[in-house]
Amino acid sequence: MQSYSILAVAHDFVNVGLKKLLSLQNPLKIGPTRTFIALFALVAVVVADGPVLRSPEADAPIISQDADVFPDKYQYRYETGNGISASESGVLKNAGREDEALEVEGQNRYQAPDGTVYTLTYIANENGYQPQGAHLPVAPEPQPIPDYILRSIEYNRVHAPKTIDGQRR
Structure with a gap:
Protein backbone atom coordinates (compact mmCIF):
# COMPACT_ATOMS: atom_id res chain seq x y z
CA MET A 1 0.00 0.00 0.00
CA GLN A 2 1.42 3.35 -1.00
CA SER A 3 1.23 6.36 1.24
CA TYR A 4 0.85 9.85 -0.18
CA SER A 5 1.47 13.16 1.49
CA ILE A 6 -1.09 15.88 1.21
CA LEU A 7 1.18 17.79 -1.15
CA ALA A 8 1.53 14.76 -3.46
CA VAL A 9 -2.25 14.36 -3.59
CA ALA A 10 -2.67 18.08 -4.25
CA HIS A 11 -0.05 17.90 -7.02
CA ASP A 12 -1.86 14.97 -8.67
CA PHE A 13 -5.15 16.82 -8.31
CA VAL A 14 -3.75 19.83 -10.16
CA ASN A 15 -1.95 17.85 -12.87
CA VAL A 16 -4.75 15.42 -13.65
CA GLY A 17 -8.08 16.25 -12.07
CA LEU A 18 -8.19 20.00 -12.39
CA LYS A 19 -6.91 19.97 -15.98
CA LYS A 20 -9.68 17.54 -16.92
CA LEU A 21 -12.28 19.60 -15.09
CA LEU A 22 -11.26 22.74 -16.92
CA SER A 23 -10.71 21.20 -20.36
CA LEU A 24 -13.12 21.68 -23.22
CA GLN A 25 -13.58 17.92 -23.53
CA ASN A 26 -15.25 17.79 -20.10
CA PRO A 27 -18.71 16.25 -20.52
CA LEU A 28 -19.84 17.56 -17.09
CA LYS A 29 -19.73 21.19 -18.24
CA ILE A 30 -18.07 22.46 -15.06
CA GLY A 31 -18.96 26.11 -14.55
CA PRO A 32 -17.14 28.94 -12.78
CA THR A 33 -18.70 28.16 -9.38
CA ARG A 34 -17.41 24.60 -9.35
CA THR A 35 -14.05 25.78 -10.61
CA PHE A 36 -13.86 28.28 -7.74
CA ILE A 37 -14.77 25.57 -5.22
CA ALA A 38 -12.11 23.24 -6.64
CA LEU A 39 -9.44 25.96 -6.49
CA PHE A 40 -10.51 26.91 -2.97
CA ALA A 41 -10.23 23.27 -1.86
CA LEU A 42 -6.79 23.04 -3.42
CA VAL A 43 -5.58 26.17 -1.62
CA ALA A 44 -7.01 24.86 1.66
CA VAL A 45 -5.15 21.57 1.28
CA VAL A 46 -1.85 23.29 0.50
CA VAL A 47 -2.19 25.75 3.39
CA ALA A 48 -3.16 22.98 5.82
CA ASP A 49 -0.01 21.04 4.96
CA GLY A 50 2.22 24.08 5.55
CA PRO A 51 4.73 24.29 8.38
CA VAL A 52 3.38 24.86 11.86
CA LEU A 53 4.75 28.05 13.35
CA ARG A 54 5.94 27.27 16.87
CA SER A 55 7.52 29.50 19.41
CA PRO A 56 10.81 28.33 20.93
CA GLU A 57 8.93 28.54 24.23
CA ALA A 58 6.75 25.62 23.13
CA ASP A 59 9.70 23.23 23.46
CA ALA A 60 10.82 24.36 26.93
CA GLY A 133 0.32 41.09 41.46
CA ALA A 134 2.51 44.16 41.20
CA HIS A 135 1.74 44.37 37.46
CA LEU A 136 -2.06 44.45 37.88
CA PRO A 137 -3.84 47.81 37.68
CA VAL A 138 -5.20 49.25 40.92
CA ALA A 139 -8.42 51.21 41.22
CA PRO A 140 -7.85 54.89 41.99
CA GLU A 141 -8.51 56.21 45.48
CA PRO A 142 -12.06 57.54 45.88
CA GLN A 143 -12.24 61.31 45.50
CA PRO A 144 -14.22 63.49 47.91
CA ILE A 145 -17.64 64.56 46.65
CA PRO A 146 -17.55 68.26 45.67
CA ASP A 147 -19.51 70.68 47.88
CA TYR A 148 -21.85 71.77 45.07
CA ILE A 149 -22.94 68.13 44.59
CA LEU A 150 -23.52 67.68 48.32
CA ARG A 151 -25.61 70.90 48.39
CA SER A 152 -27.61 69.68 45.37
CA ILE A 153 -28.32 66.34 47.03
CA GLU A 154 -29.46 68.08 50.22
CA TYR A 155 -31.67 70.48 48.24
CA ASN A 156 -33.31 67.58 46.39
CA ARG A 157 -33.90 65.75 49.67
CA VAL A 158 -35.56 68.79 51.29
CA HIS A 159 -37.55 69.74 48.18
CA ALA A 160 -38.69 66.30 47.15
CA PRO A 161 -41.43 66.33 44.49
CA LYS A 162 -44.96 66.01 45.77
CA THR A 163 -46.66 62.72 45.10
CA ILE A 164 -50.21 61.52 44.99
CA ASP A 165 -50.58 57.83 45.77
CA GLY A 166 -46.82 57.34 45.39
CA GLN A 167 -46.70 58.92 41.90
CA ARG A 168 -44.97 62.17 40.99
CA ARG A 169 -47.17 65.02 39.76
Missing part, protein backbone atom coordinates in the same frame (compact mmCIF):
# COMPACT_ATOMS: atom_id res chain seq x y z
CA PRO A 61 11.82 21.34 29.03
CA ILE A 62 9.92 20.48 32.21
CA ILE A 63 12.39 20.81 35.08
CA SER A 64 10.05 19.60 37.80
CA GLN A 65 6.44 18.54 38.06
CA ASP A 66 4.37 17.22 40.94
CA ALA A 67 0.66 16.58 41.47
CA ASP A 68 -1.53 14.96 44.10
CA VAL A 69 -5.26 14.57 43.48
CA PHE A 70 -7.75 13.34 46.06
CA PRO A 71 -11.57 13.46 46.13
CA ASP A 72 -11.66 16.45 48.51
CA LYS A 73 -8.37 18.22 47.72
CA TYR A 74 -5.59 18.55 45.16
CA GLN A 75 -2.29 20.27 44.57
CA TYR A 76 0.10 20.63 41.67
CA ARG A 77 3.27 22.48 40.80
CA TYR A 78 5.62 22.63 37.84
CA GLU A 79 8.63 24.54 36.58
CA THR A 80 9.92 24.77 33.02
CA GLY A 81 13.34 25.48 31.60
CA ASN A 82 12.30 28.92 30.35
CA GLY A 83 11.48 30.24 33.84
CA ILE A 84 7.74 29.58 33.90
CA SER A 85 6.46 28.11 37.14
CA ALA A 86 3.06 27.52 38.67
CA SER A 87 1.58 25.96 41.76
CA GLU A 88 -1.98 25.55 42.96
CA SER A 89 -3.84 23.80 45.73
CA GLY A 90 -7.52 23.40 46.28
CA VAL A 91 -9.74 21.99 48.98
CA LEU A 92 -13.45 21.20 48.94
CA LYS A 93 -15.19 23.05 51.77
CA ASN A 94 -18.55 21.93 53.20
CA ALA A 95 -18.54 18.72 51.16
CA GLY A 96 -21.99 17.31 50.51
CA ARG A 97 -23.81 20.40 51.77
CA GLU A 98 -25.75 22.94 49.77
CA ASP A 99 -23.03 25.56 50.35
CA GLU A 100 -20.25 23.27 49.09
CA ALA A 101 -17.42 25.30 47.55
CA LEU A 102 -13.94 24.77 46.20
CA GLU A 103 -11.30 27.04 47.72
CA VAL A 104 -8.22 27.44 45.54
CA GLU A 105 -4.91 29.19 46.17
CA GLY A 106 -2.17 29.46 43.62
CA GLN A 107 0.70 31.31 42.05
CA ASN A 108 2.27 31.51 38.61
CA ARG A 109 5.39 33.22 37.42
CA TYR A 110 6.96 33.95 34.04
CA GLN A 111 9.55 36.18 32.43
CA ALA A 112 8.47 38.56 29.70
CA PRO A 113 10.60 39.05 26.55
CA ASP A 114 11.90 42.33 28.01
CA GLY A 115 13.26 40.45 31.07
CA THR A 116 10.57 41.56 33.53
CA VAL A 117 9.48 38.78 35.87
CA TYR A 118 5.73 38.70 36.50
CA THR A 119 4.30 36.91 39.53
CA LEU A 120 0.58 36.44 40.05
CA THR A 121 -0.90 35.02 43.24
CA TYR A 122 -4.59 34.30 43.57
CA ILE A 123 -7.35 32.94 45.73
CA ALA A 124 -10.62 31.68 44.30
CA ASN A 125 -13.48 30.75 46.62
CA GLU A 126 -17.12 31.55 47.33
CA ASN A 127 -16.13 35.25 47.17
CA GLY A 128 -14.85 34.93 43.59
CA TYR A 129 -11.44 35.12 41.94
CA GLN A 130 -9.04 37.48 43.74
CA PRO A 131 -5.73 37.98 41.88
CA GLN A 132 -2.80 39.95 43.26
Whole structure:
Protein backbone atom coordinates (compact mmCIF):
# COMPACT_ATOMS: atom_id res chain seq x y z
CA MET A 1 0.00 0.00 0.00
CA GLN A 2 1.42 3.35 -1.00
CA SER A 3 1.23 6.36 1.24
CA TYR A 4 0.85 9.85 -0.18
CA SER A 5 1.47 13.16 1.49
CA ILE A 6 -1.09 15.88 1.21
CA LEU A 7 1.18 17.79 -1.15
CA ALA A 8 1.53 14.76 -3.46
CA VAL A 9 -2.25 14.36 -3.59
CA ALA A 10 -2.67 18.08 -4.25
CA HIS A 11 -0.05 17.90 -7.02
CA ASP A 12 -1.86 14.97 -8.67
CA PHE A 13 -5.15 16.82 -8.31
CA VAL A 14 -3.75 19.83 -10.16
CA ASN A 15 -1.95 17.85 -12.87
CA VAL A 16 -4.75 15.42 -13.65
CA GLY A 17 -8.08 16.25 -12.07
CA LEU A 18 -8.19 20.00 -12.39
CA LYS A 19 -6.91 19.97 -15.98
CA LYS A 20 -9.68 17.54 -16.92
CA LEU A 21 -12.28 19.60 -15.09
CA LEU A 22 -11.26 22.74 -16.92
CA SER A 23 -10.71 21.20 -20.36
CA LEU A 24 -13.12 21.68 -23.22
CA GLN A 25 -13.58 17.92 -23.53
CA ASN A 26 -15.25 17.79 -20.10
CA PRO A 27 -18.71 16.25 -20.52
CA LEU A 28 -19.84 17.56 -17.09
CA LYS A 29 -19.73 21.19 -18.24
CA ILE A 30 -18.07 22.46 -15.06
CA GLY A 31 -18.96 26.11 -14.55
CA PRO A 32 -17.14 28.94 -12.78
CA THR A 33 -18.70 28.16 -9.38
CA ARG A 34 -17.41 24.60 -9.35
CA THR A 35 -14.05 25.78 -10.61
CA PHE A 36 -13.86 28.28 -7.74
CA ILE A 37 -14.77 25.57 -5.22
CA ALA A 38 -12.11 23.24 -6.64
CA LEU A 39 -9.44 25.96 -6.49
CA PHE A 40 -10.51 26.91 -2.97
CA ALA A 41 -10.23 23.27 -1.86
CA LEU A 42 -6.79 23.04 -3.42
CA VAL A 43 -5.58 26.17 -1.62
CA ALA A 44 -7.01 24.86 1.66
CA VAL A 45 -5.15 21.57 1.28
CA VAL A 46 -1.85 23.29 0.50
CA VAL A 47 -2.19 25.75 3.39
CA ALA A 48 -3.16 22.98 5.82
CA ASP A 49 -0.01 21.04 4.96
CA GLY A 50 2.22 24.08 5.55
CA PRO A 51 4.73 24.29 8.38
CA VAL A 52 3.38 24.86 11.86
CA LEU A 53 4.75 28.05 13.35
CA ARG A 54 5.94 27.27 16.87
CA SER A 55 7.52 29.50 19.41
CA PRO A 56 10.81 28.33 20.93
CA GLU A 57 8.93 28.54 24.23
CA ALA A 58 6.75 25.62 23.13
CA ASP A 59 9.70 23.23 23.46
CA ALA A 60 10.82 24.36 26.93
CA PRO A 61 11.82 21.34 29.03
CA ILE A 62 9.92 20.48 32.21
CA ILE A 63 12.39 20.81 35.08
CA SER A 64 10.05 19.60 37.80
CA GLN A 65 6.44 18.54 38.06
CA ASP A 66 4.37 17.22 40.94
CA ALA A 67 0.66 16.58 41.47
CA ASP A 68 -1.53 14.96 44.10
CA VAL A 69 -5.26 14.57 43.48
CA PHE A 70 -7.75 13.34 46.06
CA PRO A 71 -11.57 13.46 46.13
CA ASP A 72 -11.66 16.45 48.51
CA LYS A 73 -8.37 18.22 47.72
CA TYR A 74 -5.59 18.55 45.16
CA GLN A 75 -2.29 20.27 44.57
CA TYR A 76 0.10 20.63 41.67
CA ARG A 77 3.27 22.48 40.80
CA TYR A 78 5.62 22.63 37.84
CA GLU A 79 8.63 24.54 36.58
CA THR A 80 9.92 24.77 33.02
CA GLY A 81 13.34 25.48 31.60
CA ASN A 82 12.30 28.92 30.35
CA GLY A 83 11.48 30.24 33.84
CA ILE A 84 7.74 29.58 33.90
CA SER A 85 6.46 28.11 37.14
CA ALA A 86 3.06 27.52 38.67
CA SER A 87 1.58 25.96 41.76
CA GLU A 88 -1.98 25.55 42.96
CA SER A 89 -3.84 23.80 45.73
CA GLY A 90 -7.52 23.40 46.28
CA VAL A 91 -9.74 21.99 48.98
CA LEU A 92 -13.45 21.20 48.94
CA LYS A 93 -15.19 23.05 51.77
CA ASN A 94 -18.55 21.93 53.20
CA ALA A 95 -18.54 18.72 51.16
CA GLY A 96 -21.99 17.31 50.51
CA ARG A 97 -23.81 20.40 51.77
CA GLU A 98 -25.75 22.94 49.77
CA ASP A 99 -23.03 25.56 50.35
CA GLU A 100 -20.25 23.27 49.09
CA ALA A 101 -17.42 25.30 47.55
CA LEU A 102 -13.94 24.77 46.20
CA GLU A 103 -11.30 27.04 47.72
CA VAL A 104 -8.22 27.44 45.54
CA GLU A 105 -4.91 29.19 46.17
CA GLY A 106 -2.17 29.46 43.62
CA GLN A 107 0.70 31.31 42.05
CA ASN A 108 2.27 31.51 38.61
CA ARG A 109 5.39 33.22 37.42
CA TYR A 110 6.96 33.95 34.04
CA GLN A 111 9.55 36.18 32.43
CA ALA A 112 8.47 38.56 29.70
CA PRO A 113 10.60 39.05 26.55
CA ASP A 114 11.90 42.33 28.01
CA GLY A 115 13.26 40.45 31.07
CA THR A 116 10.57 41.56 33.53
CA VAL A 117 9.48 38.78 35.87
CA TYR A 118 5.73 38.70 36.50
CA THR A 119 4.30 36.91 39.53
CA LEU A 120 0.58 36.44 40.05
CA THR A 121 -0.90 35.02 43.24
CA TYR A 122 -4.59 34.30 43.57
CA ILE A 123 -7.35 32.94 45.73
CA ALA A 124 -10.62 31.68 44.30
CA ASN A 125 -13.48 30.75 46.62
CA GLU A 126 -17.12 31.55 47.33
CA ASN A 127 -16.13 35.25 47.17
CA GLY A 128 -14.85 34.93 43.59
CA TYR A 129 -11.44 35.12 41.94
CA GLN A 130 -9.04 37.48 43.74
CA PRO A 131 -5.73 37.98 41.88
CA GLN A 132 -2.80 39.95 43.26
CA GLY A 133 0.32 41.09 41.46
CA ALA A 134 2.51 44.16 41.20
CA HIS A 135 1.74 44.37 37.46
CA LEU A 136 -2.06 44.45 37.88
CA PRO A 137 -3.84 47.81 37.68
CA VAL A 138 -5.20 49.25 40.92
CA ALA A 139 -8.42 51.21 41.22
CA PRO A 140 -7.85 54.89 41.99
CA GLU A 141 -8.51 56.21 45.48
CA PRO A 142 -12.06 57.54 45.88
CA GLN A 143 -12.24 61.31 45.50
CA PRO A 144 -14.22 63.49 47.91
CA ILE A 145 -17.64 64.56 46.65
CA PRO A 146 -17.55 68.26 45.67
CA ASP A 147 -19.51 70.68 47.88
CA TYR A 148 -21.85 71.77 45.07
CA ILE A 149 -22.94 68.13 44.59
CA LEU A 150 -23.52 67.68 48.32
CA ARG A 151 -25.61 70.90 48.39
CA SER A 152 -27.61 69.68 45.37
CA ILE A 153 -28.32 66.34 47.03
CA GLU A 154 -29.46 68.08 50.22
CA TYR A 155 -31.67 70.48 48.24
CA ASN A 156 -33.31 67.58 46.39
CA ARG A 157 -33.90 65.75 49.67
CA VAL A 158 -35.56 68.79 51.29
CA HIS A 159 -37.55 69.74 48.18
CA ALA A 160 -38.69 66.30 47.15
CA PRO A 161 -41.43 66.33 44.49
CA LYS A 162 -44.96 66.01 45.77
CA THR A 163 -46.66 62.72 45.10
CA ILE A 164 -50.21 61.52 44.99
CA ASP A 165 -50.58 57.83 45.77
CA GLY A 166 -46.82 57.34 45.39
CA GLN A 167 -46.70 58.92 41.90
CA ARG A 168 -44.97 62.17 40.99
CA ARG A 169 -47.17 65.02 39.76
